[in-house]
Amino acid sequence: MGQGEKDSADNLVSPSDDRNELQVEDLRVKERCFEQREALPGEPRCVICGRYGEYICDQTDDDICSVECKTALLARIAAETKIPVKAPARIKVPFGDESFCVRDNNFPDIPSLHASQIVSLRNKLDICVKGYTMPTPVQMQVIPASISNRSLLVSADTGSGKTASFLVPIIAHCSRRELQQCESKRGPLAIVLAPTRELCLQVEDQAKVLGKGLPFKTALVVGGDPLAQQIYRIENGVELIVGTPGRLIDLLMKHNVDLTDVSVFVLDEVDCLLERGFRDQAMQIFRALSCPQVMMFSATIHSEIEKLSNSLSNNMIHISCGNPGKPNKSVRQVVIWVESKQKKQKIFEIIKSKQHFKPPAVVFVSSRVGADLLSEAITAATGLEVISIHGEKTMEERRERLRRFLTGEVSVVVCTGVLGRGMDLLKVHQVILFDMPNSIDEYIHQVGRASRMGKEGVAIVFVNEEDRKLFGELAQVLKTAGAPIPRELSNSKFTSSISLGTDRKRKLSSRAHS
Numbered sequence: 001m002g003q004g005e006k007d008s009a010d011n012l013v014s015p016s017d018d019r020n021e022l023q024v025e026d027l028r029v030k031e032r033c034f035e036q037r038e039a040l041p042g043e044p045r046c047v048i049c050g051r052y053g054e055y056i057c058d059q060t061d062d063d064i065c066s067v068e069c070k071t072a073l074l075a076r077i078a079a080e081t082k083i084p085v086k087a088p089a090r091i092k093v094p095f096g097d098e099s100f101c102v103r104d105n106n107f108p109d110i111p112s113l114h115a116s117q118i119v120s121l122r123n124k125l126d127i128c129v130k131g132y133t134m135p136t137p138v139q140m141q142v143i144p145a146s147i148s149n150r151s152l153l154v155s156a157d158t159g160s161g162k163t164a165s166f167l168v169p170i171i172a173h174c175s176r177r178e179l180q181q182c183e184s185k186r187g188p189l190a191i192v193l194a195p196t197r198e199l200c201l202q203v204e205d206q207a208k209v210l211g212k213g214l215p216f217k218t219a220l221v222v223g224g225d226p227l228a229q230q231i232y233r234i235e236n237g238v239e240l241i242v243g244t245p246g247r248l249i250d251l252l253m254k255h256n257v258d259l260t261d262v263s264v265f266v267l268d269e270v271d272c273l274l275e276r277g278f279r280d281q282a283m284q285i286f287r288a289l290s291c292p293q294v295m296m297f298s299a300t301i302h303s304e305i306e307k308l309s310n311s312l313s314n315n316m317i318h319i320s321c322g323n324p325g326k327p328n329k330s331v332r333q334v335v336i337w338v339e340s341k342q343k344k345q346k347i348f349e350i351i352k353s354k355q356h357f358k359p360p361a362v363v364f365v366s367s368r369v370g371a372d373l374l375s376e377a378i379t380a381a382t383g384l385e386v387i388s389i390h391g392e393k394t395m396e397e398r399r400e401r402l403r404r405f406l407t408g409e410v411s412v413v414v415c416t417g418v419l420g421r422g423m424d425l426l427k428v429h430q431v432i433l434f435d436m437p438n439s440i441d442e443y444i445h446q447v448g449r450a451s452r453m454g455k456e457g458v459a460i461v462f463v464n465e466e467d468r469k470l471f472g473e474l475a476q477v478l479k480t481a482g483a484p485i486p487r488e489l490s491n492s493k494f495t496s497s498i499s500l501g502t503d504r505k506r507k508l509s510s511r512a513h514s
């Protein structure tokens with residue numbers, strides 16, 4: 001019997017039309033079980049009272065005689081499946097790369113699997129797991145929380161696996177929806193915004209890897225690539241769009257993309273997207289969507305960003321893992337005082353030194369022209385092939401250069417902030433901040449390129465008087481990390497409140513008492 005033809009009285013389904021014909025004398029659904037007759041030999045029996053099982057319970061497929069017995073059946077099932085809720089035991093969550101597994105005694109079937117059973121189950125099901133033996137702390141928290149459909153604001157260390165923590169729920173959501181709907185053309189279900197083309201490229205690649213074999217297609221919408229191709233792809237049906245705000249707005253203004261089904265909106269590097277010139281564009285895209293679940297991520301989220309993010313959702317879950325807002329603990333920060341004129345000489349020395357140069361290395365500078373000039377100068381001084389990546393290069397060049405660096409063809413890249421945030425440069429364990437960035441947040445992100453998933457790295461940072469605007473915060477960051485502070489920095493009047501603050505206070509107050 002079809003769904004629409006169900007008995008209107010409480011969804012009881014008649015098992016057989018033939019039998020109904022024999023029972024024309026009583027078409028009314030039996031409310032109470034005593035209204036039902038006894039079962040004849042060979043007839044179905046009510047699973048509760050044993051009378052004639054005239055109906056099928058729509059929720060369990062059991063034979064049932066009346067509404068009364070259906071209610072009793074459902075109550076019995078609910079009581080049997082109700083799991084006693086114990087107060088959760090306190091779990092000591094380890095830091096960094098310590099391995100641990102949270103076992104949930106409420107679901108005894110899963111935790112009872114022994115390591116050897118897991119191996120044999122994986123063998124039996126042809127499952128091969130490499131690299132991802134368990135979720136990272138941020139994934140442990142974000143993936144289940146995302147199921148609530150509430151918006152999330154997540155801060156976690158650089159290199160701690162935030163990307164997969166939003167891609168896994170997106171892919172699960174998209175493939176579930178895809179399996180249910182079989183339409184050939186459909187609108188996207190999720191949008192991920194990120195501030196740079198390189199980061200979008202990386203996120204889309206990772207989405208493809210994680211969604212392999214599933215009904216899950218992606219479109220990359222970044223400037224520099226032909227718009228027509230991006231539109232063609234979206235029109236042919238994709239589940240996820242990954243893009244930079246500017247190009248996405250451009251595309252949405254010029255073409256009628258159906259965003260009705262977009263139910264997940266991710267802002268990766270949210271502080272950057274809501275702070276710098278991107279905010280209006282990000283908000284414009286948000287307003288084009290109908291109440292999506294918003295997921296926001298960064299290693300640096302401040303109170304202003306928290307306030308701004310609240311305007312995107314009024315029922316937000318805030319998640320913080322590790323030590324966000326600080327440079328990754330796995331990176332040793334070596335800050336050197338170098339006058340501007342000496343910087344080039346210093347970097348040549350480092351790159352020529354077997355002891356100090358640990359390629360592949362990323363060198364951060366503050367300007368595009370600076371990136372080109374420095375890469376040429378290093379090549380001239382050391383003989384090494386060095387490439388530059390920045391926003392003035394064509395997309396094709398940026399892609400090709402990044403590929404050459406990631407595949408190890410070239411061991412040094414000099415770049416502007418385009419590689420500073422989010423880039424997963426797995427083999428890189430050394431970064432050199434030739435120019436200090438404009439803010440301590442960018443410093444945290446750039447330093448973070450030297451370590452992924454707790455691997456040790458080093459960040460060599462050049463500072464001089466020109467960076468005085470950041471002296472206070474830099475000294476604080478170094479002090480917290482236990483890293484050496486150059487004498488010039490600690491003696492500077494801009495850091496006096498940090499290095500001398502407590503002593504001064506004590507002296508003043510003792511004088512006041514005397």
Ligand SMILES: Nc1ncnc2c1ncn2[C@@H]1O[C@H](COP(=O)(O)OP(=O)(O)OP(=O)(O)O)[C@@H](O)[C@H]1O
Nearest residue numbers: 131132134135136158159160161162163164422424
């Ligand atoms: N569960 C896991 N097990 C092992 N490796 C993982 C796991 N999850 C992610 N990774 C890997 O860890 C690396 C860092 O992840 P990711 O780039 O997502 O970090 P992130 O937190 O977004 O960092 P950032 O703030 O710098 O953008 C990636 O190479 C990723 O493939």
